[in-house]
Structure formats: C-alpha cells, structure tokens
Amino acid sequence: MTQEFTGPGNRILEVDLSTGKVSIYQVKDKERRLYLGAKGLGLKLLFDRLKPGRAPLGPDNILAIMPGVLLGMGGPCTGRFHALAKSPLTGIISTSSCGGPFGLALRTAGWGGILVSGSSEKPVYILIDEHGASIHAADHLWGKSTVETQDVLDDEKQSSLLIGPAGENLVRYANVRSGKRFLGRGGLGAVMGAKKLKALVACGGAYRIAPVSKKEYKRAAKRGSSYIARNEMSAVRLRNYGTNSNVNPNNRAGILPVKNFSDGRDDRAYQISGEMVKDVHTTRFETCKPCKILCGHKGNYGGKTLAVPEYETTAMLGSNLDIFDRQAIAEFNELCGELGLDTISTGGTLGWAMEAAEKGLIDMDLRFGEQEKVAEVIADIAYGRGFGKELGLGCRALSEKYGGQDFAMQVKGLEMAAYDPRGSFGQGLAYAVANRGPCHLSAYLVALENYFGLLKPDTIRAKPEFVIFFERLTCCINALQTCQFTMYSYTLEPLLSKYTPDLILGLLMQNIPKLAIALIDFSTYTQLWNGATGIRMSNREFLQAGDRIHVLERYMNIREGGTGSEDILPLRLTKEPLPCDAEKKTVPIDDLVPRYYSLRGYDQNGAPGKNILKKLKINEV
Template sequence: KILKVNLTDQTTDVMPLDEDMARQFVGGRGLGARLLWDLVGPAVDPLSTDNVLIFANGPMTSSGYQTSGRYSVSTKSPQTGTILDCNSGGSFGMRFKNSGYDAVIVTGQAKTPVYLDISPEGVQFKDAHHLWGKTVSQTTEALAEKNHNVLCIGPAGENLVRFAAIMNDKYRALARGGPGAVMGSKRLKAIVVSGDLKQEIPNPELMRFIRYESGKMLKANPVTSQGLPEFGTAVLVNIMNTMGIFPTRNYQQSQFEEADAISGETITDTILVKNTACWACPIACARYTKTEKAEGEGPEYETVWALGASCGISDLIAVTEANYLCNDLGMDTISAGATIACAMELTEKGFLDSNLRFGQADLLAPTLTDIAYRRDLGNELAEGSARLARKCGAPELSMTVKGLEMPAYDPRGLQGQGLLYATSNRGACHMRGNMIGAEVLGLPKLIDRFQYRGKAGFVILNQHVSAVIDSMVLCKFINNAVSDEYLARALTASTGVEYSTGDIHRVGERIWNLERLYNLREGFTRADDTLPRRLLEEPVKGGPAAGWVVHLEPMLEEYYRARGWDKNGVPTPATLKRLGLDNL
C-alpha cells in the first residue's frame, strides 16, 4: 500500500498499490517514475511546495534475498531539472518495508520543521525545531532507538544546496541530484521508520533455491568475493589509472601521478578498521575507517576520485575526513568534489577570484563547510559546477551532463561509457547502466573500449538492466555475479508473477522510455544528449588513451535508431505502443 503524507495540512491518506502498475514498473525507481509522471508536471519548480518526494521499496525488499535491504527516492531534481531517482543501502529499506508500506509520497511544505514517525500503527508528525541546524550524525543519534531506522538531511539540505543528499543509517546516501534540497524545501528534517511486519513471499521454495544459487555465484565471482570485500570500490583506482581513464584535475589529465596514495590497497593498509555491509549483503564492500581525528564509513572509489584526483589531492587523510564531513553535512561527494575541482580550474585560468588551487588539501574541509552553510564563495559553489562556470563566463569548464557532475571514468578511453553518460536521464552517471564491466573488467565479456560503432546495443541493454535492478531495489554489484536470468526468477518468486529474462529487460525499457518522456515534457531535447566540450574536442594528452576524444555523434545516431526513437530522440508512437506507454 502507498502512504500519502501532506506536510502543509498534516494529513495522511493510504491507497492500495495498483497491481497493474506494480507489474509493469515493479517498484523503486520504476514505480517512482510512473507516480511522478502524474504528480509533478513541467510547471513545477523542484524547490517549490508542489514538488513531491516518493520513497519506495520493491517487491523483494526485506525478502532476505541478497542485497534486498535497499530503498529509493524519486523527485524532480533541483540540480538538473530532470526526473531523478536515487537508491541507498544500509538497513533503512528493510525497516521501511516492515513498517507496512510499499511507498510514501510526501507532498506540500511544513510551516515549521517537522519529522515523520512511520510505523504499522500509523504516522505521526513531530516537531523538529530542536533538530533543525543539526548534522546528520547528531540528528540520527537524537532519533535512533532500537529497531528504528532514521533518514535525515543535514545543514546542506536545510540550506538548499543543489547537490544535498538524504542520508540514512548515518553513512548511507541518496546522493545525486539534490533530493536533500527538496526535503529541506519542505522543512522535513527526518523520517523514522519502525515495524517488524513479515513479508509474504508467494513462492518461498523458488526463492530459497534462487537465494542459494545466487550465494554460490557471488562466492565464485572474483569481483564480489575478493576485489570488493578486500579493497572496497576504491580497488578501481589503480585499475582506472593504469588504463589512462582516471580523470585528474577537472578532466585535464587522465592519469594521476599519485593515484596509489588514494587507492583501495592503501586504504586497506592504513586506515581500514573493518568491512561493513548493507542488510542481507554477503559482499560487504563498505569500509569503516579511522583517522587520528575522526572515524566513519568511506571513502568509496567515486569519493577518493572526486575529493582526491579530481582536485589534484593525494592526501588520503584529508580526503577521508572530507568524506566524513560531506556525510555529516549531507552532501553528494561526487558533485561537491567535482564542483571544487571546477572552481580550481576557473581560478587558475582567471575566470574566478578565489584562493582555490589544485592540490590544496587544507582547503577541502573549510570549502565544504562553506558550501553546506552557503557562506561566501561557498554560496556560489552550492549551486553546482554548471551554474558556477556559466556565471564565470566559462561554461565549458563544468564537467557535467544535463547539469550533473561526471563520475570517475574518462569516457575518451571508454567510448560506450561516453554514450551512456550523454544519454543518461538523470545527467552524467555511472549508475544508469555501466560499461565498466564490459569495457574494462571483461564482465560478462571484454569488448574493445575504443570501438564506437556497434556500441549502442550494449549501452541500451545495460541501461535496461540498471533500470530494472533499481526497480527491484537491489544493489547493482550483485549483477557482477548473478545473471539477469536468475534475477528474473528471483522477481518471479517474490511477486508470484512470471517474469522471463526478456520480460525484465522490457520492464527496464519501459522505465527508460517513461523517464525520457518525462524529460522531453520538461523541455529537454537532443541537444542535451551531449558531453562537455573537452571530451568531444580535446584529445587525451598521454597514457594508454592518448589521442582519443569521444566519438559521440555516430554512436548517438545508432542509439536513437536502436531504441525506436526519431532523429530528435523522441520515442516513436510504435515504440510507445509496444511498451504500453501510448496512453501517456
């Protein structure tokens, strides 16, 4: 069932989950996109009272299947203006499901700060005056009780930083695109969930079998049984750097001479205390670390890149403490680091008057704090790098797609990844399908990373698989080991609806096209399916990818054709009919 919460008049309503909608869009990201289509149109400012936050779990959440403790949020992004969804681990998702709801739709705007207490007994609106201004750890500790889970925003969300995150279980983030700012605009400080309602599994025997088989595959796969548990996601630092695709100093170089200092291997040797894991996850890729001054979870690969190599910084302690700070202030580490890197280049090239320079580790913490509280230059950086660079008269120095900062893989040495970034519907993102598996790691098979003709089909399939995994609300790392066929059977077991591999790919395609329709309705066009000029025109200067730019146009032509979209990137009527979207 779906809980509707109106913050303006503090009323609630419960409605049944539409079974047909659930079958077509599954849950999480897909369900969020379908609901958002009806609820938030193009006239709505993302930071206005009319935007909504849709928190959703999925049919497998809390089933005990590997990585099934996650949940997602969908909204219109205040950073990009596109449709947005993010999902997060920890154990909040499991408890959210056990409170009795498949989704919670938050509408309106509270007059004064509030938090929500959701349990099987109902919903309570509670005064949050005493929490407003508090950090994520302070808020979580103030609200934490046994068998309760907390999500909240920090000062960045309250101050409407456009890349503010929503944090759950203290360290886990709904990070990208600014959902924390939407929550801040609603004066909603936190949500506490509790409950231990057990989930009915329609086919428990099949679920037991698939769980057992999936466990065997996860153990047998070197990425999920060794690479991720032993070194965390930062195991990728040395791999990407060696291949010449580790963007450095705001993408000016593609190799970082001091990469090893911020690598997963160095983290394990120096600051790692223990591995941690999200609920029901045997992979345990997360790291609990400690410096002399602080401790917490992180840093992940994207974070050591954004706050490290991207800013020309190799001081692992400074990067790790900057990561803790982002978590506590409630900010996306990728956009925060990449925006600082952009400001560093703007300054060095004379477009911005600031003291930021590449390599200045001591400025990381004060700059991040200024961003979260919108002080001085921090107020400009809080708008994200696209708005900052445009204001400085050098928009080409913002490494963004559709306004979202690029992650840690230089697509000039990964052509498919370039197409993926350009067409991603929430802006540049490695979580909307990922070509690293095929173009770098050889999963499921190695393909030529420099080849650009014939790449569109791979990218499209990856985008569909990512959309359906996000809608089952599982962790994408599971798909390194567990094939789509097994995921389809797991979905069958947990819904009682028969899904084949082709069926789940079609669900992914339906979601992708719906998100595309949403962005088109917002005014996005083919011109937005592009990359920063640097990646299209400036060849990589050295290393294994030397001489390469992204050959986007031929890939885009192929991509539109293969998708059944016209030359402007608009789904044709036949495509929409095939996907059951022709009534929208």
C-alpha cells in the same frame, strides 16, 4: 506479535505537508506487473501526480520513497530502497538508491512506499508506523548535522531518513542520509529542505516480510549467493578492497579523473587505491544489510575510525582535486556526510572552481592540491557562506555565470562520475544519454571495455547496443531493488558466460552484439522476482519492464522540456585529448548518439516516438 506479510507491499502512504492530510493508495495489479517496484513504480506514481513545469523547490514537487520488492526477504544484497523527485540541480527527474536501514524499517512497518507533497511553514519530521503517518515539529532538530539528528531520532526500533545543513540551506546537490548510507545524486536533500522536512522516521518490526513462493525464492537466493561467492569481482576485489579496487585499473587505463579531468593518469594514484587503504588503515567490513559482497569498509585514520570512501568519492575529492592524501580524503568524505552533501557533485564543482580560479574567471583562494583549504570550503557550501552559496548551485550554473563551460564537467546539470570516457567510448555514450545526467549507474560499460577487455574501449562498434541492454537491465535491478554489483556475478557466473573463452566472447560481443546480448543469462533476477511476488514473468517480459521504466523516465524528462541537445558531453572530452594518451583520442559522441536514438525508437530530438510508447504501454494504466 509480529505478523507475516507476503509479497511486494501494495499500500503507499501519501502525506501532504501543506494540509497535513494523510491517505493510502493501493497499487493496482497492472501497475505492479508493468513497473515492478522501487524505481519503476515510483516513476509511474510520480508520472500520474507530478504535473510538468512545477518548481523542484516548490510545494508541488513530490518526493517518493520506495522500498525494494525484495527488501526484508533475506536474499543476497537486497537491503535497498529508492527515492525519486524532480531535481533542483538538473530540473528533470532525479532517482537515487540507498542501502541504509530506513527502507527495511518502512517495509516492516507494512508500507510499500511513501509520497510526500506540499511544504510546511516550520520544520517537521514525519513519523511512520504500522498505523500510518503523523507530522511532528522539528524546530529542535533544524540546524543539526546528520549525525546529531540521528542521535536524537534513531534507536533499536526507529530508523530515520534525514538531511543536514546542506539540505536546509537548499544546496542543489544536498543528499539524504540513512544510517551510514546516502541518497546521493540530484539534490533530493534540497527537496526535503524546501519542504521544511528534516526527516522521515519509520518504526519497523510490526511485520515479517516473506516471499509469496518461499521455495522458489529460496532456490533463487541460494543460486545468487553461490554466484557471488565464486565471482572474482564480488568475492575478491570488492570484498577485499571495496570500490577503491577501481583506482589502479583506472589509472593504468588513463581514465582516472585528475585535476578536473585534465588528465587521466598520475603516478601518485596508488597512494589512494583500495590495496593501499587495506594495507595501511586496518580496514574491516561496514556494509549494507543483508549483504554477501561486503564492499563497504571502515578503517583507522589517525586514531579515528572513519568510513573508507567509495571510489567515486576518492577520485572526485582526491585525484580530481590533485589531492592524494588518504587521511584528507576520508575526512572530506566524513564532513560531507555530516553536512549532507553529495561527494561526486561536491568534487566536480570544486574541480571546476579550482580551474576557474587558476584561469582568473573567479576570485577565489583555492587551487589544485591545496587540501588544507578544502574542508573550509565544503562547510561554506553547506551553510551558504560567502562564495560557498554560489558553489552550492553546481558547476553548470557557475559556468553559465562566470564562463568556463568547456571544463564544467557536467551533463544536464549533473556533475560527471569518476570515469574519463576518452578511454572508454561506451561509457561516454552512457553518460551522454543517461536520463538523470552523466551517471555510471545507468549503464556501466567501463567494466566491459576496461576491466574485462571484452569490448574495445576506443571504437564505436557495438556500444549503443550494449548501452541499451544495460540501461534495461539496470532498471530491472533498481526496481527489484537489489545491489547493482550483483550484475557481475549474476551475468558472468552462469555456465555459458563462465566457460566461453574471453576471446570468443569478445569477438561475439564486438561483432554480433544482438546475438551476444540474447545469450546473456540474467535469469537469477527474474527468478527472484517470480518467487518474491508470485507474478510470473519470463526473462523477456522482465527485461521489457526495465525498458518501459527507462523510457518512461525519458518521457517524463521530455515533458519537463528536455531535448536531445542535452545528450552531449563536456567539450573537454570531445575536443581535448588526454596528455597521458599517445593516440590523442577524444570521444566521437556525434557518431554514437544518432545510432543509439535509432535503436531506441527515439526521434532525432531524442524523444520516444508514439510507436515505442504504445508498444511499451506507457499510458495504459
């Protein structure tokens, strides 16, 4: 008989693959209040356990899988979980979010997370149910693709979180799969591969998850759903065209990556846009659950039903490689998914390799636009064959060995997401200072600068203030954890934002950013938290928790040897104007970062000062 489980779930499984020991950690009330859940609580658990300097692919690294606080309670877009570990690609902390079914299975098995340490001598998988966890041999699964492994492990009761050949072969940007969704960035698949951990399998359904205050939660969820239903970004653009709705506006703005970010616009871009995909490929929904936005789609590609690639994949494996063939891009996406490769880093690394080959830095028969050769190279990367083994190290390592660092489009070792900041200075700052590397999901300034026109994209005014605000809010969202796309509706649909003319909003945001930020209504998130957990927090306390999570992550990276010298952008973005830009702009990152540090309370090396750590109670628990 299914039992009801109320609240966030405070029992955390700890599994040591070296010893086989399984134990349970009980989350403290103060930890929950200070760090919320998912990403935030996961960081705190790693902070207490993961000693600085440990090798990312060594047994001392810890993989944390943390379901969202709202997971299982039926709220809109709440079917997400988070994973964290030290990254083999960057050498600092990596975090990643996923909307696959494993999180719900883990949550309804009665667990608020799992920490995996140590390493096995032989391939294994971890089986989780309401009684705990057990370790099982996985020799029969080693070498199988992600799809083949799912066919063995997944059924109506079980959901797996697993790696493919790329993770087994320690490709530094190998990802992890759950259903048809992925933990993409930072090489968490290689962390599992180094531990000889093929999969985690959760048997869910033992518990029904309920909020502590059902009426309050239901009221907040209903409000959130109504906001989503009437917001143009969520209910029209994302629902109809998916994230590929970004292709056309990015191309018009000159921020679409073309040929390894050597240009920002191409007349062929419409061919890979969400509008064209919908018209030609008879798309239908294939979404995370439960979802109200419905941005995920699948379609008919040459008689095969394939997932419609997300914008990042379309841009990085498409225009970034000078490829504008929708069928080819969808097949590259499918292949990366089967082999277990992050599509953003794969596209960024291949972009560097194509340019390096053109310039004679490497001997490789691969050039921009040669789509017929890409699939073979992707497979070589996953299996570590030939030069593919070196490509599996990422473009930072490659450029340090062969040259071409100026056009290695990475920061802190992570390949850059698919927005060219020469046409979006705020996004450039967000990339430079993002904790895990140049990530659009740390602070999404491109929406304010290029989609809504509320901030001028080619000025530095107000950019540090808004980057900091969205870093805080994003950490709150990733701690709940709900979909970041709800940010459009939850902040733009409340009355003040919705009915204030854009001209007035823009003037206020550009000239009085502190006041503009203070007027942003994000209370739907706070109300969902309050109803779900019964832990009362004001909007101010909630946003401060997001600040604490972000600064803790920064502090952990500093402990690993990170410095402000890494808060930079590739020289291509700061020295080379875009050919499509008549004004010949480059990103003035040296003017943006010091202001950001000052507002953040960091020292000149980008480290959080003692005062800010004390204020945020970082070491208090």
